[in-house]
Amino acid sequence: MMTKLLKILLVAIVLLPVNAFADTAKSKSKDKRADKTEWFRKMKECKHDYLAKKLDITNEQKAEFFKLYDAKESERFKAEKKVRTIEKSIRQKGDAATDADYESAIDAQYKLNDEIARIESKYAKSFSKVLTPRQLFRLRAVEREFQRTLMEKRHNCPPAKR
Amino acid sequence: MSDKDNLQSVHGLPKSNGMTVPEGYFDDFARRMMERIPETVPVPEKVKLSTWQKIRPYVYMAAMFAGVYLLMNIFTLTAGLGPNSPDSSAPLFADLVNTNTAGYVDDYLSISDIDLYDDLYEAGYEIPESL
Numbered sequence: 068m069m070t071k072l073l074k075i076l077l078v079a080i081v082l083l084p085v086n087a088f089a090d091t092a093k094s095k096s097k098d099k100r101a102d103k104t105e106w107f108r109k110m111k112e113c114k115h116d117y118l119a120k121k122l123d124i125t126n127e128q129k130a131e132f133f134k135l136y137d138a139k140e141s142e143r144f145k146a147e148k149k150v151r152t153i154e155k156s157i158r159q160k161g162d163a164a165t166d167a168d169y170e171s172a173i174d175a176q177y178k179l180n181d182e183i184a185r186i187e188s189k190y191a192k193s194f195s196k197v198l199t200p201r202q203l204f205r206l207r208a209v210e211r212e213f214q215r216t217l218m219e220k221r222h223n224c225p226p227a228k229r
Numbered sequence: 230m231s232d233k234d235n236l237q238s239v240h241g242l243p244k245s246n247g248m249t250v251p252e253g254y255f256d257d258f259a260r261r262m263m264e265r266i267p268e269t270v271p272v273p274e275k276v277k278l279s280t281w282q283k284i285r286p287y288v289y290m291a292a293m294f295a296g297v298y299l300l301m302n303i304f305t306l307t308a309g310l311g312p313n314s315p316d317s318s319a320p321l322f323a324d325l326v327n328t329n330t331a332g333y334v335d336d337y338l339s340i341s342d343i344d345l346y347d348d349l350y351e352a353g354y355e356i357p358e359s360l
Contacts (some may be wrong), residue, residue, distance in 0.1 A: 074281050095306065109356045110346055117360050140342070178252045214340060216360050221349055 087115045111137070114213060121209045132197045139190035146182045150175045 115133055118124065157164045159219050174213060194203055 086260050094242060103350060106348065106356070110349075112263050114360060120359075144343050147341050151343070213360070216341065217345055217349060218340075220354060220360075221345070221352060 111140075116214050117216075118206075118209055121212070122198070122205055124198070124202065128197055132194065135190060135193045135197065139186060142186045143183060146186065150179045179211060 115136075118136070119129060153172050157168050157172050160168065163174075191203065194206065199205070
């Protein structure tokens with residue numbers, strides 16, 4: 068009886084760290100996802116501040132404009148993410164990727180440009196109801212300026228560490 | 230006289246080989262033999278398995294699967310290829326941002342924010358209060 072109990076205890080001891088490690092791995096992945104979500108939220112706020120400052124967006128314009136702007140960004144991200152997923156799957160396939168896979172990816176890449184143009188154009192019309200023509204004209208330039216600023220920051224960052 | 234008789238007479242050997250059976254030995258031989266044989270052949274007792282012995286293969290199998298799962302988790306974590314990990318698959322982009330940034334990004338070259346953000350996040354960029 069005692070031997071049986073010892074055996075069960077032994078198995079439990081062996082399996083416990085395995086289970087705990089699997090839980091830790093899961094938890095780490097969850098933490099990273101939460102961390103990334105928070106990072107993206109902060110980045111969105113940072114961009115809002117930058118655009119507001121550079122375009123002299125008034126407090127009255129802010130709520131309406133950023134509601135539309137976030138909707139545009141979300142649509143754009145979705146379209147881009149879709150193509151990135153296709154590209155990633157081809158890279159993962161490596162040499163096993165077929166001509167059809169490449170053709171499909173190329174097609175998606177070119178369609179993405181059209182899709183982005185469509186989204187930008189659609190929202191430009193909505194923005195024009197909130198922003199002045201001067202602000203709207205400067206919007207794209209300020210967006211590029213924001214990217215450039217970030218790229219300069221990235222240049223000073225060490226290689227990926229997360 | 231045969232050759233055998235000749236040989237025996239030469240060497241002085243007796244005709245009998247000296248091997249004899251006690252008197253009446255075979256008379257009750259069958260009875261004695263039957264007495265010695267047991268009436269029933271003993272059947273080996275069936276080994277009763279303990280609960281542990283019964284479940285042991287299943288426990289080992291579970292431990293093996295747990296091990297495989299654990300290893301896969303380790304590989305995923307080390308390689309950073311989890312389903313939720315960012316797509317750090319833009320080597321050209323990484324090269325680009327690490328060389329000469331402004332030179333590449335003119336007004337007509339569009340770089341996706343999502344790629345830029347992913348790269349910055351992976352690099353551990355801390356977002357300041359304002360840019």
